[in-house]
Each structure stands twice: as structure tokens, then as C-alpha cells.
Amino acid sequence: MYFPYLRGKQFELIALRELVGLPLNPERIIPIIEPVKKNVSSLKTALKALSGAEIRVQLVVNAEHGELKGDSESIFTLIEELKDLGVTSIIPTYLIKTDRDSFFAQESIRQRGFSDSGYALVHLNKTNDIQSLSDFTKNTACLYNTIHINNLFGLKRKYDNRALLSDNFNKLTKNTDYIAIKEEVFSTDYLYFPDEGCIAFSDYQTIGSSYSEGGGPAYAVAIHLTYKLEGDEDIRIAHFVSKSNDDASDPARKYFEALEDLIQFVDEKNIPDTIALREFRRHYQQQSFSGLGVVKKLSIMHHIELIQGLIS
Structure with a gap:
């Protein structure tokens, strides 16, 4: 199984909604969503759409x-x-990073009856095992224990229903920094998570675990695309960066510069089609640009569809 970890930002939620018709496979995809906006109307809409497709969601409380x-x-x-x-x-899903998180989770699970109806835990504490959680990680109502890769060795023999959480995206300071990299290995978690005794794996797609509310005008536009070539075990990631990066003017032009390279790359590598790639092609053919949020949405959609295909 694959647990894509998403923050509840607008375009991340839209990505999930638009993938419902793929269709998403409820036996393969169970998103983890960490809500970050007080206005939960978009989140509510996404959760209803996913429920209609019988997709379970681990919703961080x-x-x-x-x-x-x-x-x-x-x-x-x-x-x-x-x-x-x-x-x-x-x-209902609890992030566990400190003793305080552990105590809150235990009290909340008891008070709200989740020890009967089911819950999940995401262990972000990278170095220390919180022993007080032992009963809750072994409880049959604990559906999933998603464990950060840095702490997996210490916890994998103690926790049942384990999932592996990795941050595979190489987050650089500026988009122009990706010009020097172009492409690199992203992950092989999809292939080896069972060897670690895990029933699932999780990642932060092509965004990374770092969080920001949003940036200012972009001097450079970068599109990040994961892919796997036939005969190669690695999932790789390619970075396509605009060329007119002297100032923040004309983001549409910057997007089409990066997009032209993406289309050429996809054709040369014969990368299989996805919903997102078809949309990227439509943008290029029609020279349409709806903002950088859409670019992030399509990158997320492509990655989730890629993973679903690999584990199916």
C-alpha cells in the first residue's frame, strides 16, 4: 500500500479529488492528510469525493x-x-513527535472511543522510542503505525502494521539550483518496503516535508517529475527549470520554457502517459497557464498515479 502524505492546501486537495476518477485503488492508496487551513470547506469537499470512491483517509487531528x-x-x-x-x-491519525503528543493521543483515543473504532499513528520522533505508547501501537484498533525511516530500525520489531515514511525530495534553496542537477534518483521504497517488514510506504511526493505558507513571486519556475524506466528499479526525478530567470516578470513564459523541456524529455524517454502528463501537454499545445499551484497539483497527481501503477 502507499500512503501519500499531503498537507491540506488547496491544490494538494484538488490533486486528490481529480485523481478519484483514475480510479484510485482503495486497496493500494490511503492518503495521510495534515489539515493546515482553518477554512475546511475544501478539505470537506475532498474527503467526501474520496469517500465516494471508497478511499480511506488518515486525517491528522x-x-x-x-x-x-x-x-x-x-x-x-x-x-x-x-x-x-x-x-x-x-x-483519526495522530502525529507523534514528543511525549506531549503521546499523552494527548492516549487521552484522546480513550475519550473519543477510537480504541474501538480505529485510529492510526505517524511516528515523527526520529531518535527516541516513546515507551508509553506501547499499548496503543499494539492495540488491534491501531490500524497503521507509519514510522519515519530514521527511526525504523529501532521500532520495526515493536510496532505492528508498520509503514515506512521517507522524505525523498531533494529540497534546494532556489529553483535555479536544480539547473545543475537535472535528474537524480528519487526512491526504491515501492520495491523494498516489504523487506523492512512494512505493509505500506509513505512519502511527501515532489514537495518534501518542509512546510511554508507560500512564497513570493518566482524568479524561476521549476517542474519536478518522477518517472521509472523499464528495466530500472529506481524511481528517478527530473527537474525542468525556466531560462528567463533575471526577474519575476512573466511567470507564464517561465512555465512554458520549463514545460517545453519536460515534453521533450517525456517523449525522448518514452515515459508512460498519465492524467497529469496529458494535462501538461494540453497546456503546452494551447499555451495556457493557470498559476503555479496547478503545476504543483499536476506533479503530485503524476507521482501518485505512477506509484499506484507500480504497486498494482
Whole structure:
């Protein structure tokens, strides 16, 4: 199984909604969503769409980032509202990074009855095992223990229903820094996660784990595309960067410069078609540009479709 880790930003949620018709495979894809916006209308719409496709979602109730950090009550309220609408595919999920997170999770699971209905844990504590969680990680109602790769060796014999979480995206300071790299190895987790005793794996797609509310005008536009060539075990990632990067003017031109290189690369490598690649081609043919959020959305969509194809 694959657990794509997404923050609840607009275009990340739209990416999931637009992939529903792929269709997403409920036996292969179970997203983890960390809500980061107080206005949960987009999140609610996405969760309803995913539920309609029988896709379960691990919904983080104690967000580490964004406007909902420290506001678990809003997420619990949303879960109850969705239940009233017949959406029962939400798995309350707790990020565990400190002892405080552990205590909160234990009390919350008890008080809200999740020890009967089911919950999941994402272990972000990279160096220390929090022993107090032992009963909760072994409980049959603990559906998934997603463990950061840096802590996997110490925990994999203790936790059942394990998933491997990796941050495979090489996050550089500026988009222009990717000009020197062009392409690199991204991951082989899809192939080797069972060797680690895991039932699933998780990553942050082509975004990375670092969080920001949003940047200013882009001097350079970069498109990041994962791919796997026949006969090669590695998933690789290619970076396509605009050329007119002296100032922040004309982002559409910058996008088409990067997009032209992407189309040429895809054709030369004979990379299999996806929903996102078809949309990239349409943009290039029609010279249409709807903003950088759409670029990120398509990159996410392509990666999730790639992974689903590999593990199916």
C-alpha cells in the first residue's frame, strides 16, 4: 500500500479529488492528510469525493503546521460532521513527535472511543522510542503505525502494521539550483518496503516535508517529475527549470520554457502517459497557464498515479 502524505492546501486537495476518477485503488492508496487551513470547506469537499470512491483517509487531528496547529477540536468536529453525512472512511491519525503528543493521543483515543473504532499513528520522533505508547501501537484498533525511516530500525520489531515514511525530495534553496542537477534518483521504497517488514510506504511526493505558507513571486519556475524506466528499479526525478530567470516578470513564459523541456524529455524517454502528463501537454499545445499551484497539483497527481501503477 502507499500512503501519500499531503498537507491540506488547496491544490494538494484538488490533486486528490481529480485523481478519484483514475480510479484510485482503495486497496493500494490511503492518503495521510495534515489539515493546515482553518477554512475546511475544501478539505470537506475532498474527503467526501474520496469517500465516494471508497478511499480511506488518515486525517491528522493534531496538525504540526499551519492555522490548525493546536486546534484539534476543529478536526474532531469535522469528523463528526462527515459521519452525519455518511462519510465513515476517515481514520483519526495522530502525529507523534514528543511525549506531549503521546499523552494527548492516549487521552484522546480513550475519550473519543477510537480504541474501538480505529485510529492510526505517524511516528515523527526520529531518535527516541516513546515507551508509553506501547499499548496503543499494539492495540488491534491501531490500524497503521507509519514510522519515519530514521527511526525504523529501532521500532520495526515493536510496532505492528508498520509503514515506512521517507522524505525523498531533494529540497534546494532556489529553483535555479536544480539547473545543475537535472535528474537524480528519487526512491526504491515501492520495491523494498516489504523487506523492512512494512505493509505500506509513505512519502511527501515532489514537495518534501518542509512546510511554508507560500512564497513570493518566482524568479524561476521549476517542474519536478518522477518517472521509472523499464528495466530500472529506481524511481528517478527530473527537474525542468525556466531560462528567463533575471526577474519575476512573466511567470507564464517561465512555465512554458520549463514545460517545453519536460515534453521533450517525456517523449525522448518514452515515459508512460498519465492524467497529469496529458494535462501538461494540453497546456503546452494551447499555451495556457493557470498559476503555479496547478503545476504543483499536476506533479503530485503524476507521482501518485505512477506509484499506484507500480504497486498494482
